Amino acid sequence: MNVNEFRNITENLIKTFKIAGKVSEELFKNGLKIEIKSDGSPVSNGDLEVNNLIIKKINELTPNIPIISEENVDLNIKNTAKTFWLIDPIDGTREYIAGKDEYTLNAALIVNKIPIVGLVGVPKKNRLFYSYGPGNSYLIEGNDIKKINCKKKQPKNVIVALSSSSKPSEIILNKLKEYNVKSIVKMASSYKFCVIATGEYDIYAARERANEWDYAAGHAIAQNAGAIIKTLEGKPFLYGKEDYKNPSILIKRSENLDA
Numbered sequence: 659m660n661v662n663e664f665r666n667i668t669e670n671l672i673k674t675f676k677i678a679g680k681v682s683e684e685l686f687k688n689g690l691k692i693e694i695k696s697d698g699s700p701v702s703n704g705d706l707e708v709n710n711l712i713i714k715k716i717n718e719l720t721p722n723i724p725i726i727s728e729e730n731v732d733l734n735i736k737n738t739a740k741t742f743w744l745i746d747p748i749d750g751t752r753e754y755i756a757g758k759d760e761y762t763l764n765a766a767l768i769v770n771k772i773p774i775v776g777l778v779g780v781p782k783k784n785r786l787f788y789s790y791g792p793g794n795s796y797l798i799e800g801n802d803i804k805k806i807n808c809k810k811k812q813p814k815n816v817i818v819a820l821s822s823s824s825k826p827s828e829i830i831l832n833k834l835k836e837y838n839v840k841s842i843v844k845m846a847s848s849y850k851f852c853v854i855a856t857g858e859y860d861i862y863a864a865r866e867r868a869n870e871w872d873y874a875a876g877h878a879i880a881q882n883a884g885a886i887i888k889t890l891e892g893k894p895f896l897y898g899k900e901d902y903k904n905p906s907i908l909i910k911r912s913e914n915l916d917a
Contacts, residue, residue, distance in 0.1 A: 664790040674715040680782030709747035736900040746871040750847030766874035776878025795883035797820040808884040851876025855883035
């Protein structure tokens with residue numbers, strides 16, 4: 659596929675993401691039905707309905723490309739596909755259930771281990787991020803669409819990191835010290851990737867955690883906006899692992915975080 663095909667697929671998913679976001683909010687207002695999965699994590703009827711909406715549209719657009727979703731995946735089957743979709747219908751389910759505003763809707767198209775297409779909806783913030791290749795990451799906010807490129811929004815020489823934990827480990831704190839981080843903000847879900855893509859924050863570091871579908875869509879948006887994404891050891895961060903497990907990650911808005 660070429661960039662025009664990726665763009666067509668992505669733009670045809672935008673309406674579905676907007677609808678799915680509204681559905682997630684309506685289901686929350688009506689009272690969610692919640693179950694506990696075998697791994698101890700919660701799942702709601704909101705997760706499942708959003709999952710169905712996104713999968714239905716993707717099957718219409720790319721009927722021959724396999725789809726791997728958090729809510730349908732069989733972890734006993736090894737992933738051997740070179741081109742495939744990764745879906746996390748609601749990343750941050752606990753935040754969603756609690757009525758918080760950082761939960762996200764996610765879909766990414768992986769080609770040869772790289773996330774090329776990514777969509778991340780943030781319904782309660784009225785934001786929708788999408789990307790379809792290097793140099794092509796965008797934010798829809800209200801009725802406005804703008805290209806995003808990791809341009810720094812924080813004051814010059816003020817470096818602000820994101821963390822998924824209120825108490826980052828010593829390993830992560832030491833890594834952040836290498837970049838003269840001034841403060842750390844706790845943030846849930848793949849929204850972290852997106853606000854680095856906009857330049858609102860500078861860096862995110864984490865040890866091995868979560869699964870490929872948690873990161874892929876945000877990864878595409880941030881990397882295609884210009885962010886540098888590797889493991890903590892400086893290795894490429896790639897997708898398509900048989901067990902779907904993420905390695906450690908380091909996302910930098912740019913090589914020079916000061917400006």
